[in-house]
Amino acid sequence: MTMSSAKIECVLRENWRCGESPVWEEASNSLLFVDIPAKKVCRWDSLSKQVQQVTVDAPVSSVALRQSGGYVATVGTKFCALNWEDQSAVVLATVDKDKKSNRFNDGKVDPAGRYFAGTMAEETAPAVLERHQGSLYSLFPDHHVEKYFDQVDISNGLDWSLDHKIFYYIDSLSYSVDAFDYDLQTGKISNRRSVYKLEKEEQIPDGMCIDVEGKLWVACYNGGRVIRLDPETGKRLQTVKLPVVKTTSCCFGGKDYSEMYVTSARDGMDPEGLLQQPEAGGIFKITGLGVKGIPPYPYAG
Numbered sequence: 001m002t003m004s005s006a007k008i009e010c011v012l013r014e015n016w017r018c019g020e021s022p023v024w025e026e027a028s029n030s031l032l033f034v035d036i037p038a039k040k041v042c043r044w045d046s047l048s049k050q051v052q053q054v055t056v057d058a059p060v061s062s063v064a065l066r067q068s069g070g071y072v073a074t075v076g077t078k079f080c081a082l083n084w085e086d087q088s089a090v091v092l093a094t095v096d097k098d099k100k101s102n103r104f105n106d107g108k109v110d111p112a113g114r115y116f117a118g119t120m121a122e123e124t125a126p127a128v129l130e131r132h133q134g135s136l137y138s139l140f141p142d143h144h145v146e147k148y149f150d151q152v153d154i155s156n157g158l159d160w161s162l163d164h165k166i167f168y169y170i171d172s173l174s175y176s177v178d179a180f181d182y183d184l185q186t187g188k189i190s191n192r193r194s195v196y197k198l199e200k201e202e203q204i205p206d207g208m209c210i211d212v213e214g215k216l217w218v219a220c221y222n223g224g225r226v227i228r229l230d231p232e233t234g235k236r237l238q239t240v241k242l243p244v245v246k247t248t249s250c251c252f253g254g255k256d257y258s259e260m261y262v263t264s265a266r267d268g269m270d271p272e273g274l275l276q277q278p279e280a281g282g283i284f285k286i287t288g289l290g291v292k293g294i295p296p297y298p299y300a301g
């Protein structure tokens with residue numbers, strides 16, 4: 001059990017509709033994230049506290065660093081390259097061409113530079129959607145796409161074990177954090193199993209990241225918390241509650257990746273909830289967790 005004196009601070013109160021996919025960019029001391037329905041990729045400079053935004057032409061569900069400069073993002077059903085300077089997005093590949101109401105959801109780059117992201121049917125309200133419409137894909141550095149499986153409800157959090165031999169994955173409506181054996185050489189996954197089932201009050205598992213001790217941090221949508229899990233024992237090690245219920249995702253960042261950043265949403269909240277939680281849709285920084293994270297991997301293509 002970690003004894004911690006975690007401190008939580010809302011660092012950006014711009015009330016995003018659905019903040020997601022936080023990624024720390026060390027080179028610019030910035031936090032990248034997206035606002036999915038607002039179609040925005042945002043970059044918050046932690047030193048100047050200024051936010052820059054690029055608006056794209058469809059819901060943007062994840063963003064990642066790119067080795068050759070700029071970023072990659074999942075926009076609608078497209079994997080795109082994003083040039084921050086001229087604000088242009090170039091399509092690298094398109095998925096789910098036969099599913100007109102699908103869009104990408106969460107995505108992250110693997111340790112070999114492949115960009116993993118899954119899809120879902122567009123929601124009519126949070127977590128209300130046509131089921132089993134999503135799939136999980138990855139964009140290889142040569143821009144070809146591989147599909148892993150279909151029948152996904154809400155493709156969400158993902159990360160890899162520190163030895164790169166396990167891929168962790170969340171399909172939100174399964175209320176489970178799953179693991180697969182991972183072959184880093186080929187990018188293939190196998191042997192799916194559950195490593196943690198959410199408890200009722202933890203609500204819906206959303207975004208996820210790993211820490212330097214190999215433990216998983218999962219943001220609980222509608223649960224107003226991030227939880228730390230031991231994927232080897234299946235036990236929850238820690239709960240950190242936030243002042244908003246719609247916590248969507250988390251990543252480590254800041255000096256030596258010693259801070260945690262948590263995104264949140266305000267879409268789907270009623271007026272009363274918004275009055276009670278004026279920071280809904282804000283970006284939160286948690287310090288004093290006593291554990292660090294690891295740098296994000298950049299897309300290699």
Ligand SMILES: O=C(O)[C@H](O)[C@@H](O)[C@H](O)[C@H](O)CO
Binds near residue numbers: 020036123155156
């Ligand atoms: O950000 C996501 O992952 C989804 O796009 C969101 O809409 C919510 O998190 C989801 O509704 C909760 O499961």
Ligand SMILES: [Zn+2]
Binds near residue numbers: 020156157206
């Ligand atoms: Zn998510």
